[in-house]
Amino acid sequence: MDNGEIRADSLERGGEVITMTERTREISADEVCVLVPTLDEAATIGDVIDGFYEQGYANVVIVDGNSDDDTREIASDRGAQVLVQSGDGKGQAVREALEYVDVPYVLMVDGDGTYDPADADRMLEPLSRGYEHVIGNRFADMDDDAMRALNGFGNRLINRSFRFIHGADYDDILSGYRAFTTDSFERLSLDSDGFTIETELAVECVKHGVDTAVVPVSYSARPEESETNLHPVKDGGTIIFALYSLAKTNNPLFYFGSLGVSGIVSGGFVAAYVLWRWIQYGAGHEILALVSAAAILLGVQLLMFGVLSDMLVTLHREQRRRLEQITRETNGRDRDGE
Known part of the structure; x- marks a missing residue:
């Protein structure tokens, strides 16, 4: 993609496919920080880091929530920068890690091996067009065994609730695959500590008018040796409550x-x-x-x-x-x- 090139293409914005003609700029891999929040991901973190290296993204930052396994050691051996968060929860880890990021673009991904590093260029491409936040839609290409029936039902319920309460359709607000500019992140008022960080990001994008795109990504099942940190009923209820409480200032x-x-x-x-x-x-x-x-x-x-x-x-x-x-x-x- 040449610097200053004019591109016309189709892209999904909030569930609506639109045609855009905008000035684009080339995003260098050196301008991107791959941010990976982790907690006991020793079984998968090595492959995740290697996958982004293979795609040309060498600036990989692991922010670890005091894992009890060898997550930090494996990440360090792979050459990634490892930060140990001072607090608890994924949301706190992301906010703290952004204080150390000194590049204009962030590609945030879970460390459980469910997302494909090969989708990195697809995630970053809308940022080159002027978008400020990108959400990877897992439902576009999901393995049959990647999500349990209860989790799938809960995800769809939460997405519909978000669409009804906050008036935007982002297809998959709980996706852990995000790309955004550091400038847009600084405009957001985030205080979530746990797994509601993705929900809060989506609400804040609507609230502050952050130009958000949705792109299809692949989503695979967790490896058998990797255990999830999510509790469907408990965390699902927390997310629904967060959607409602965040409407206080957005709607x-x-x-x-x-x-x-x-x-x-x-x-x-x-x-x-x-x-x-x-x-x-x-x-x-x-x-x-x-x-x-x-x-x-x-x-x-x-x-x-x-x-x-x-x-x-x-x-x-x-x-x-x-x-x-x-x-x-x-x-x-x-x-x-x-």
């Missing part, structure tokens, strides 16, 4: 509106019960009547607060887009004047 109308509607509906049921008891038996329930009135009033207030918050968020996004447009135009004039 406040949904967040506060759902709480408000719940309050109005529950108060209405209590009020209907009080009215039925009074009509049927002539018995009054003053306390329940007060509870129903309070619930309905609180629900209405939350609904109104959600509408106002949504207006503020919309205004903030519009102002941010205008500032970014002014910045791009100013930078363009500066380049033309050089």
